[in-house]
Amino acid sequence: MYSVNYHRASSVADAAKLVKTGDAKLLSGGMTLIPAMKTRLAAPSDLVDIARIPELKGIAVSGKTVTIGAATTHFEVSRDEKLKKVCPALTHLASLIGDPAVRHKGTIGGSIANNDPAADYPAALLALGATIITNKRQLAADKFFKGLFETALKDGEIVTAVTFTAPEKAGYEKFRNPASRYAIVGVFVASGKDGARVAVTGAGDDGVFRSRQIESALAKGFSPASLEGLKLPADNLMSDIHASADYRAHLIVVMAKRAVAAASR
Structure with a gap:
């Protein structure tokens, strides 16, 4: 140091x-x-x-509207009963992050501000159509995540909270690196009045992204059966020592099927 x-x-x-x-x-x-x-x-x-700033902590659920302070830890997200009732997929996602030490220290705001290409929360917020609140403005998740470790945050801008409307159904599944527990491929699916939104983490060579092909397939019916036979191109997917782009393309569909099945339980 x-x-x-x-x-x-x-x-x-x-x-x-x-x-x-x-x-x-x-x-x-x-x-x-x-x-x-x-x-x-x-x-x-x-x-x-900024970890001890009171206004950055806590989870509020009002009807279907969920607001989570940026300094709220993964552990706190994973254990919040009110959140679990309206969006169990998000509490499940938080329970899968890292190990207990990471979950007790890491925060949702830090995760999305860093925008690691294998992080879990970016996929959730993108699929949920969330809004990221900063000390200066509000940004739709679709415009917040810009690429590998890149966001729309400007110098001196601080993430203060995230907010979203709880979906009718949602699910998250990931194929984990056994050492780091980061997602080799993670897929978050959310279904609401405007149809399905599907976001993928761990696979894109430019970070988290929405899968329009899976969304289109699920428009025919929110069921794993709607994804049978679907094959995704390996273009723009990562290849590394953990998985090839072709294997990641296969895993995206597998994880999407599992996520939809989990959401439908």
Whole structure:
């Protein structure tokens, strides 16, 4: 490690001022930033800790409207009973992230702000048609995720919460890397009055994306049977030591079938 200035922000406004200091970075759970600093892939001059800001914590469910504070941990999402009643797929997703240590420290805001191409939450928010709230504006998930580790956030902009309308049905399944538990392929499906939305993580060479082909197939009926015989092209999918693009294309359909089946239980 190296010398770094640490600041504990007392409010979002305080954090917005502090993050303008030098080459400052926001720190929430630190599940990505701290390892990057240890390996010198990141070397901020200042860290602004936002994990203890009360206004960034908590889960609110009002009818079908769900709002989750950015500093809410994966563990808290996975165990919230009100959320589980209206969107059990999201609590299930949170329970699959990393290991207990990661789930108790990592946060939903940190996950989507980092936009790791194999992270779980980006697929959920994209499929749910969620809105990302920052200290400056509100952004539709479709416009928030821009590519590998890239979002629409501007310098000094802070994710404060996410909100969405709970779907009629939703499901999430992923084929996990046995070591990291990141998704080699993860598929979140959501069905509502406007039809099905399907988002894929872990597979795209430009990060999370919606699968229009699976959405079209599910428009004929929200059932695993609607996906029988569907074959997706391997274009624009990743190939690495874990899986080839062709294998990922196959897994997307398999995980989508499982997610639809889970949503229909």
